[in-house]
Amino acid sequence: MRVTVLGGGLMGVTTAWFLARDGHDVSVIERARGLAEGTSFANAGLVTPSSADPWNAPGTLTRLIKYLGREDSPLLVRPRALPAMAGWGLKFLWQSRAHHHARNTEANTRLAVYSLALQRALRAEFGFDYDETTKGTLQVFADPRAFEGAARDSERLKEFGLPAESLDRGGIVAREPALKDSGELAGALYFPGDESGDAYAFTQALGECCKAAGVSFRFGETVVGFDVDGGRIKGVRTNRRITTADAVVVALGTWTPGLARGIGTKLLIYPVKGYSATIDIDGWNAAPRLPVLHDTLKVATSPMGTRLRAAGTAEFAGYNTVLNPVRAQAVLRAATTLFPGLAAHAEPHRVRYWTGLRPMTPDGRPLIGRLRFDNLFVNAGHGGLGWTLACGSGRLAADIVAGKAPEIDSAPFSPDR
Ligand SMILES: Cc1cc2nc3c(=O)[nH]c(=O)nc-3n(C[C@H](O)[C@H](O)[C@H](O)COP(=O)(O)OP(=O)(O)OC[C@H]3O[C@@H](n4cnc5c(N)ncnc54)[C@H](O)[C@@H]3O)c2cc1C
Structure with missing residues (x-):
């Protein structure tokens, strides 16, 4: 054919x-x-069947209202984008109901597990090198209640072959020593089955x-x-x-x-803008080894060889691909809050910012x-x-x-x- x-x-x-x-x-x-x-081109790099849940979890509307008008917030809706996203947006909110969210998560998790198996097979067959890490990911929580909730939810992932290990501060630092100077660490979930790498x-x-x-x-x-x-x-x-x-x-x-x-x-696909910062960390001996997601900083980081990729933020602003320095730098700031040691390596000439549009469906x-x-x-x-x-x-x-x-x-x- x-x-x-x-x-x-x-x-x-x-x-x-x-x-x-x-x-x-x-x-x-x-x-x-x-x-x-x-x-x-430059996404966060996470290949995480453990986090295949859609963003519109129950409580999405409250979060949207909380962040309204904050230029450096992780979630931002531009008023001028509202008319074009009205139908999509209502469906997005509708799909945040608990039973919809659970069904959507289950479908995506099945596909993600299948996908990673195929990706591993391709890597083994052709010897691809894409600065991948294969030792799992850490989901880190500053909020103890969010940690408890996530630990409960992670039980469901076992049926997909995705066990999680709960860690306290000591366990977190043992897994990822680069987090030793990080602020509040109420707990973390370690998912050994996840990976990361450079999609480009x-x-x-x-x-x-x-x-x-x-x-x-x-x-x-x-x-x-x-x-x-x-x-x-x-x-x-x-x-x-x-x-x-x-x-x-x-x-x-x-x-x-x-x-x-x-x-x-x-077709209901809406562009949701995000930012990444890629930092040249060559020479940082204590650099992070594992990909990390942080619940309140809303940032994800992935080691990529001699680089560290940090990404985050969601902005509903239509098809606007202009790089807004405030939002781009907010991603780097979140990453340096997570890894204070990064600040010494993040001089402007070592950082490359990027913005991209996530093709998002309402469910x-x-x-x-x-x-x-x-x-x-x-x-x-x-x-x-x-x-x-x-x-x-x-x-x-x-x-x-x-x-x-x-x-x-x-x-x-x-x-x-
Ligand atoms: C900040 C950020 C972080 C992310 N982090 C992660 C992550 O950690 N893990 C994860 O799983 N996903 C992540 N994603 C999502 C992931 O990057 C996207 O879902 C994925 O790249 C979409 O791939 P695609 O092939 O559908 O779209 P694209 O990569 O955009 O490909 C579409 C292609 O179509 C071309 N094109 C468009 N119009 C035309 C036309 N008229 N004629 C010819 N060609 C055309 C474009 O040039 C483009 O190359 C992230 C996204 C962002 C923005």
Whole structure:
């Protein structure tokens, strides 16, 4: 089958890989000059089946109100973004009800566990090096009540093969000595089954495997629409040409709904802006060894070779990709609060800031499946979990395109839901 994949981020490349491996003739169209130049460029790096729960946990509305108007808050809604996000926003709040949140978490956790197994298999087969860590993650809590709640919730993860170890301050510092000077540490959960790594480097490495398997990449080409013939997509129109294919997979992340709208398909994916700071920590002998998530600082950090990546903040501001220095520096400040030793290494010339748009659905589950045309499919809407879910999503999408039965239930991710 000739398949055209739109988008060269994590979802486009993993989809292309699994299709090519199954013997299909695959081409990828990407508007940037290379792979992973969109949201997959500099994310927090966490591959965490233990944290596959959507952000809109019960109590989301209260948190949104608490942070209103604070420029350096981890969660910010810009008033001018409200009209465009009204329908999406109401569904987002609706899905924060406890039973919805539990169901969405379960679906994502299953996909995340599947995804990490595929990622490990690829790493073992091709010897990928993407500055990965494979020794688990620490979820650290300053608030004792939040810690107790998370420890209770973590019991449910055991059924997915994700045991957690509860740690007190001494146990935390033994696991991660770089936290010894950190402020309040009420407790932590250690998840040995989690990983982290540089999503950009992984995408490049898998892209090379794709090329070796015959995938053709067309960079610098922007998809502008589709030619439709009855219930089928006859052609993909770009700024350069019209391409025909037996099947088309839309993996345009945050930019997926704009294109789908052109063929009368409404997809609820909203851009949620986040920031990262990548710090050159070469020479810091006491640098963190484990990825860490902190509950009140709302920051996640991952060691990446001689770098430390810190990321966080969620801003509802539409498709605005301007880097706001206040919000970018708030991420670095949170990381230095977590690791006071970092301050000595975070001189301005050693820090690179980045901002990206998380492609968020209201229920936090990605959209993977057929759209309302016989040969048009989607693999998008992974929010803040795209790196954790990438390989599993690519495998699911490839199976659905080929009409094969997926290894895990794809129904929770159906775009028709
Ligand atoms: C600050 C931050 C931290 C994050 N941390 C984590 C984390 O720790 N763990 C985790 O699991 N996830 C994390 N994520 C989420 C993760 O990065 C995303 O879910 C993932 O990168 C989405 O991948 P994608 O392939 O769907 O989208 P993208 O990577 O954005 O790929 C879409 C591609 O489509 C291209 N494109 C768009 N429009 C067109 C067009 N018209 N024609 C051609 N090409 C086009 C773009 O250039 C882009 O390359 C984080 C995100 C952010 C912003």
